[in-house]
Amino acid sequence: MPRTCHFLGTKTRSGNKHTIRGKAKYLGGIGLKTTSITKRTFKPNLQDVRAVIDGKPVRIKASVKAIRMGLVTKPVNRSRTWTAKQKASKA
Secondary structure: OOOEOOOOOOEOEEEEEEEEEOOOHHHOOOOOEEEEEEEEEEOOOEEEEEEEEOOEEEEEEEEHHHHHHOOOOOOOOHHHOOOHHHHHHHO
16 A cells, blocks of 8 residues: 555655754854765655445555545444444334
């Protein structure tokens, strides 16, 4: 399974890491200097969750941003809810 969010499609992106040294000008120095630029990767915060997709509970990878946005609908935990058989026996 690729490292991508099922809902938003966010995936690993590449960028640069800048290493700097020196003292800022407003603190009395001569400014910050870049000493090296290195490639690095930015990975999304993905979680394995069970979500209802097309009416069935499925295990997917979803980013925390998608979970917070409410795009993930989790399946009902049947042990904590009334089933049709329990309702019939109660009535």
